[in-house]
Amino acid sequence: MTVAEVMVELAALEDPKVRAVNQQHGDDHGVNLSELRAVAKRLKTQHELARQLWATGDGAARLLAILICRPKAFEPVELDAMLRAARTPKELDWLVNYVVKKHLHAEDLRLTWVDDPDPMVAAAGWMLTTDRVRKQPEGLDLAKLLDVIEAEMKDAPGRLQWAMNESLGHIGIEHPQYRARAIDIGERLQVLADYPTSRGCTSPFAPSWITEMVRRRQTV
Known part of the structure; x- marks a missing residue:
């Protein structure tokens, strides 16, 4: 066609x-x-x-x-x-998840994007960072990532804030040695604490999310 x-x-x-x-x-x-x-x-x-x-x-x-x-x-x-041409959340999410994550240069792009002044571009960098936190954390400075999240997430624009919160949550879920600090950061920043959550769904508020996911894994 x-x-x-x-x-x-x-x-x-x-x-x-x-x-x-x-x-x-x-x-x-x-x-x-x-x-x-x-x-x-x-x-x-x-x-x-x-x-x-x-x-x-x-x-x-x-x-x-x-x-x-x-x-x-x-x-x-x-x-x-x-x-940089993506205009909508769906375009951003699909491009990162369906294309960039499969690319041989995904890590180079992550490093290029994560500190970009454009919050949509930086959000993509944090999405790739979350993927590494979950699947390939070797070589990541998780303590430094928490420092950046602690300093910047509270005032970050919406999509970037969401992406940073995902990294915070997965650091706490996947890495027990950083769990207490991740929960503490979430408690102090209160990012997404009031996010509307349907019955039966897990809140994206990092302390609640981390606690619930850890509980589920321990009961399996």
Whole structure:
């Protein structure tokens, strides 16, 4: 399919109700994600088409591009440009989780992004940092990460604050030697302490989250 043909198909899937819900979360497309994934499954991997779809700037087209691209085929400088062009939380999350984390230069990009003055870019760096805290902590200075979180998370913009809080939570969950300090930082900063949480779900407030996840692991 050509880009024009894909865009016609995406336009046909547009649902005003889906768009209205997505806009409440900062996203700018009106295509049901299950239907979008069905389109991706049919198209299969088409890296050049993915590049062209991303270049349209359309929200649904960009998410589709992420689903049909070949992550390791991007150059690091290309991923950096794509991240800086991402406009919505969903674009940021999918680009980092589905593409950057699979790239051979993910660690180089993490180091480039984590201290970037653009909070959306820095959020991506912290998302990659959380992934390392969970899966490959060797070589990370966890005490230094806690120092940065303690000093900067309270006043960080929303998406960056959320990403830093995820790192704080996973340091406390995965690394017992830092658990007490992670909980103490969360208690003092009170970040996300009032976040609305549905019945049966775990609060993202770090002290509650850490305590509950540790309890679950101990009862397995």
